[in-house]
Amino acid sequence: MTGNRKGGDTAHQLWEVFTQPGDGKPFEHAGSLHAADGELALQNARDVYARRSEAVAIWVVPSKAIVSSTPEDVGPFFDPANDKPYRHPQFYRVPQGFRM
Amino acid sequence: MSNRFFEYLLRLGDDRLVLGHRLSEWCGHGPILEEDIAMANIALDLIGxxxxxxxxxxxxxxAGRDADALAYLRDAREYRNALIAELPRGDFAFTIARQFLFSAWALRQWEAxxxxxxxxxAGIAARAVKESRYHVRHSAEWLVRLGDGTEESHARAQDALDELWRYTGELFLTDAIERELAHEGLAADPSAFRSAWQKDVDDVVARATLRLPAVEHWQQGGRTGLHTEHxxxxxxxxxxxxxxxxxxxx
Incomplete structure (x- = not known):
């Protein structure tokens, strides 16, 4: 940041927040927030999304770093799977106790 | 012993109650929503x-008084907080600078x-150490960003330090009450952690490209009930x- 001392753009960028609800659990999207940089985004995420013991770990990611599918992708991306039942593991016995 | 210990507990409690209230005044007025929530969280920690x-x-x-009576039915002359806690909240830079100077001190005090x-x-302290560690981290990182930010944020952060620094000496004043209690293992002697605190402050102030002012007259009086008009x-x-x-x- 040194050398950055001037007026100008002080708008905060948008961050996506992912929280892990327990050890070994997958991170889940909790929401988004504004912050000037990663450390403050992490602190804001703690205050906004984890202040009631909801998480044991937090990721923050600049929203602009996320590459997303678009509504137009729905056809080519997801439809062809509908008529390919052989992609689902249903033609052999599943070990007892295993849940899909 | 019990009168002295009562007096000491009032000093500890009043510091947190008064600063917690000052911080709570930001609720709904924070510079951004996220920081509004952060300050309210810290205020609630302090009031807790x-x-x-x-x-x-x-x-x-x-003597038949409960915690509410102590908080709500004492006049200013009976309050024992350090003066730094009662100063008006000022701008965001002032609030952050005060929070950092106080929290860095409070963390060392709770550890002791x-x-x-x-x-x-000891049980209250063990819990408060964790809270204070976060208060220090949050306020220190903000002070660095304000000091090493724009021309305006740098000037405001420096003004805040220039105003606040003269109130920090009181945090390390001790009287017979505290010395005797410390000797009995019931109080934390602040002289034991003054140099560690000074180093904590120097490090963050340097990262923030700020400087500590020279002080000719240190402000004091809160521990004996002589407060500012605020x-x-x-x-x-x-x-x-x-x-x-x-x-x-x-």
Whole structure:
């Protein structure tokens, strides 16, 4: 940041927040927030999304770093799977106790 | 012993109650939503610590007053907080600079009190250490960003330090009460952690490209009830409801 001392753009960028609800659990999207940089985004995420013991770990990611599918992708991306039942593991016995 | 310990618990509790109230004044006025929530969280931590300390003080005093009576029915002259806690909240830079100077001191104090000979106070300290560690991290990182930010944020952060620094000496004043209690293992002697605190402050101030001012006259008086004009007005607002409707509940 040194050398950055001037007026100008002080708008905060948008961050996506992912929280892990327990050890070994997958991170889940909790929401988004504004912050000037990663450390403050992490602190804001703690205050906004984890202040009631909801998480044991937090990721923050600049929203602009996320590459997303678009509504137009729905056809080519997801439809062809509908008529390919052989992609689902249903033609052999599943070990007892295993849940899909 | 009990009168001295009561007095010491009031000092600890009043620091947190008064600063917690000052911080709570930001609720709904924060520079951004996220920081509004962060400041309210820290304010609640401090008021929670004050509640435990004043509960303990009330039981040590054993004179029929509860924590609410101590918080809401004492006048400014009976408050024992350090002056730095009662100064008006100022701008965001002032609030952050004060929070950092206080929290860095409070963290060292709580760490020392975690091995206090009184089990209740040691327990409160063990919990408060974790909260204070976050308060230091949050306020330090903000102070660095304000100091090393824009021309305006740098100037405001420097103004805040110039104004606040003269109030930090009081945090390290001790009197016979604290020295005797420290000797008995019931209080934390601040002279034991002054140099560590100074180093914490120097490091962050340097990262923030700020400087500490020279001080000719250190401000003091809060520990004996000699406060600035600001505390009375703050208490008038803080205490208006319990004083207008004694015993009110919802």
């Amino acid at each position: 610590q004050a509640n435990l300390l004043l509960l303990k003080a009330a039981s040590v005093e054993n 009190l975690a091995s206090c000979r009184d089990a209740d106070l 505390l009375g007005r703050m208490l008038a607002e803080m205490q208006v409801l319990p004083r207008t409707y004694p015993g009110a509940r919802w």
